[in-house]
Amino acid sequence: MESTLESVNKAEEMADQQAARAGLDEDTRSGVSMAVREGMINAILHGNAYDTNKRVNLSFEQNGRELIVTISDEGRGFIPEEVPDPLAPENLLKTSGRGIFLMRAFMDEVRFRKLNPGTEITMIKRLQGSELDRQEAST
Amino acid sequence: MSMKASTRQVDGVTIVDLSGRITLGEGSVVLRDTIKDLLGKGQKKILLNLGDVSYIDSSGIGELVSAFTSVRNQGGELKLLHLTKKVHDLLQITKLYTVFDVKDDEAGAISAFAH
Numbered sequence: 001m002e003s004t005l006e007s008v009n010k011a012e013e014m015a016d017q018q019a020a021r022a023g024l025d026e027d028t029r030s031g032v033s034m035a036v037r038e039g040m041i042n043a044i045l046h047g048n049a050y051d052t053n054k055r056v057n058l059s060f061e062q063n064g065r066e067l068i069v070t071i072s073d074e075g076r077g078f079i080p081e082e083v084p085d086p087l088a089p090e091n092l093l094k095t096s097g098r099g100i101f102l103m104r105a106f107m108d109e110v111r112f113r114k115l116n117p118g119t120e121i122t123m124i125k126r127l128q129g130s131e132l133d134r135q136e137a138s139t
Numbered sequence: 140m141s142m143k144a145s146t147r148q149v150d151g152v153t154i155v156d157l158s159g160r161i162t163l164g165e166g167s168v169v170l171r172d173t174i175k176d177l178l179g180k181g182q183k184k185i186l187l188n189l190g191d192v193s194y195i196d197s198s199g200i201g202e203l204v205s206a207f208t209s210v211r212n213q214g215g216e217l218k219l220l221h222l223t224k225k226v227h228d229l230l231q232i233t234k235l236y237t238v239f240d241v242k243d244d245e246a247g248a249i250s251a252f253a254h
Contacts, residue, residue, distance in 0.1 A: 005164045030225065037196055041163055087234050093208055095201035098233055102197055105232050 001056045003048040003073075011058050012037040015069065018060045022067045022127055031106030032067065032125050038099040039071040039121050046099075047075030047119055065127055069107075072120040080112045142166035142192075144173045152184045152249045153177055154220075158191035161199030170199070174206045183215025184252045188245070190221030195229055207239060216240075220248050 001007040015036035019029040040056065048054035054074040061068040084091050086098045104110050109124040142159035155173055160166050177185060187206070195203070203219075210217040218240040222230065230236040242248035 008163065034196065037162075041197065045163070092234060092238055093204055095205045096197070098197040098200055101233070 001058055003044045003050050003052055003054050003056060005044075007056060008037060008040040008044060011040045011071075014058070014060070018062070018067060018069075019125070022062050022125075024067075024125070024127070028125070032069075035103045035106040035110075035123055036069055036071070038102045039069070039123060042099050042103075042121065043071050043073035043075070043119070046078065047073030049075065062127075067125040067127065069123045069125075070120060071123075072115060072118055074115075074118040076117060077114055077119050142169045144169050146173070146177070149245075150249050152186055152252050153182045154186045154188055154245070154249075156188045156191070160194040160196075161192055161202060162194065162196045163198035167198050167202040170202045170206060174209060178209060178213055178215070183210060183213055185210055185215065185217045186220050186242075186245075186248050186252075187217065188220045189223065189226055192223065192226060195226055200229065200233060200235065203239070204235070216252055218242055218248055218251065220245060 001011070012033050015033040016029055019032040024032060036058075040058070043056045044050060048056060057070070057072045059070045061070075080100060083100055084094075084097055086092070086094065086101045091097065100110070103121070103123060107123040108126045111122045113120040113122070142157060142161055142165060145156050147154050147156070155177075157170070161170055174185070187203075207217050220242050222241060222243075227236070230239065230241070240251070242251065
């Protein structure tokens with residue numbers, strides 16, 4: 001995908017569709033869409049810095065137990081552990097730095113991998129029993 | 140859906156009725172420009188009505204924080220009104236719910252401003 005704001009919006013829509021297909025309820029779907037939106041913002045704004053020569057790859061995979069989202073950019077990369085905690089009192093009034101926190105808040109697992117160049121984010125949402133039932137009912 | 144903002148005055152308080160999404164790009168810019176415009180006109184008692192705001196992302200949260208601190212730095216007050224459940228939950232998990240003065244009744248919110 002191109003490093004544009006349109007790609008962020010498109011990815012959010014795709015995430016909602018994928019989450020619906022996985023049988024997630026509305027609240028959980030909304031959380032997954034937000035996590036994907038934040039991952040895309042991270043890749044396009046902070047990673048590729050809107051450089052249209054650099055691409056963002058987004059993929060969704062569902063294996064029946066988990067919805068796995070992978071986003072990778074071609075930016076200069078970052079060290080996730082060095083991102084300040086947005087919940088620390090001294091950071092509460094900062095105007096940025098909440099994206100990774102929101103990804104972690106809405107997904108069950110978030111992993112970062114350094115690429116050369118860039119960063120790959122893998123986010124996992126586990127499908128609970130009732131969601132698996134919904135999935136089976138719709139197939 | 141893009142964001143729209145309209146303002147009205149009630150008892151010396153500027154109520155900004157926002158609708159749509161406060162997200163990276165247009166939504167955040169609309170909010171930023173609205174606050175800048177109001178502060179430029181000396182209107183420092185601002186009530187942001189978020190009742191029709193369906194969605195806020197991290198950029199939108201940043202813009203709300205920026206609005207809050209800009210108004211406060213100029214000796215004014217900014218309060219939030221009518222949060223939807225989604226926005227309420229987002230402010231809760233980011234621990235901003237207690238930072239902002241959040242109201243659910245317009246008349247009560249207006250009288251809570253310093254007069």
